[in-house]
Amino acid sequence: MPDAHVPVIASDAHLAHDGLVELAGGIEIPCYESPARAVAIRRALEAAGGFAFAPPDDHGLDPILAVHDHALVDLLEHAWADGQAAGLDPHRPLLPDTFLTRAYDGGMALEALPVRRHERLGAFCFDTATPLVAGSYDAARAAVDVALTAMQRVLDGAGLAYGLCRPPGHHAARSMYGGYCLFNNAAIVAERLVALGASRVAILDVDYHHGNGTQSIFWERSDVLYVSLHADPGDAYPYFSGAAGEAGAGRGEGFNRNLPLPGGTDGAAYATALADGLAMIDTFDPDAPLVLSLGFDTFVDDPIGGFILRTDDYARLGALVRGLDRGVVALQEGGYAVEAIGANAVAFLEGLVGRRVAAPASV
Secondary structure (H helix, E strand, O other), X not given: OOOOOEXXXXXXXXXXXXXOEEEEOOEEEEOOOOXXXXXXXXXXXXXXXXXXXXXXXXXXXXXXXXXXXXXXXHHHHXXXXXXXXXXXXXXXXXXXXXXXXXXXXXXXXXXXXXXXXXXXXXXXXXXXXXXXXXXXXXXXXXXXXXXXXXXXXXXXXXXXXXXXXXXXXXXXXXXXXXXXXXXXXXXXHHHHHHHOOOOOEEEEEOOOOOOHHHHHHOOOOOOEEEEEEXXXXXXXXXXXXXXXXXXXXXXXXXXXXXXXXXXXXXXXXXXXXHHXXXXXXXXXXXXXXEEEEEOOOOXXXXXXXXXXXXXXXHHHHHHHHHOOOOOEEEEEOXXXXXXXXXXXXXXXXXXXHOOOOOOOOOO
């Protein structure tokens, strides 16, 4: 990596994606995904020095529509307003109460979805953990702009740029949202790199949870390699994807590589698996920057994780990724131990740079 301060792209739009609740075991609880996560990361990076913050550029809707169906974008943009027009409580987030599953559909030719978008949520959302509030759509749009601006910084010559994305993205599929994710930031960046001329783009996902959305989007693609390290789906969310045998289909067969790990995985075991994943990427030989879905829910004290990585481990993992000797677009995904997430982010990014980052003249 070049000896310079690290660009960090961030937006305050995420602060309006707040007051969130989810259902866990049938009980309503505050969402683990909260503004405090991004705020803690930013404060830690500011305190560490060597990170230059900048707001995102506006990239418009086209990069989003290159990955997500218009119907999903329309839903996320208008569901809140439709609910308010119908008289719903403005202090209560929107969650689906009926899901359009394959068993419901059963091969029937269903004629139409409800006219009001807030009543369509269960046709697009796959869980009860991803609420919508008044500021959700704008936050999701800003997160995409953060990701694309970080990508552009790397294309312009930065060895590393970090997109402090919130909400995260890797659970969102072409026409589906969930897992705290509305738009798939990493997939949008990968698709944009292809549109700009890349023929081989690699996504490395180190979040605790499998990125089912990213896998789905590129399932039949050979120009995007998806490599994911995550908890065994046999006992971890999202449960229905992430097995080692899920390798892609058609032209994409062999270009989806899952490395599921057992509960209790520590830093040493994780580093061994990461080295295997990096070898897959090296063999693929991308001709574009690495897209890194960066989660810290692998941390020992994460409230919804089951691994036992510690802060020092993240510096070593960052150094392993640095060994690829490629530009990196690092995009924030999960990590819910708020008291530690800032230190973990600093450790990983400094490991990725290969030193304590140099303080910029101005931030």
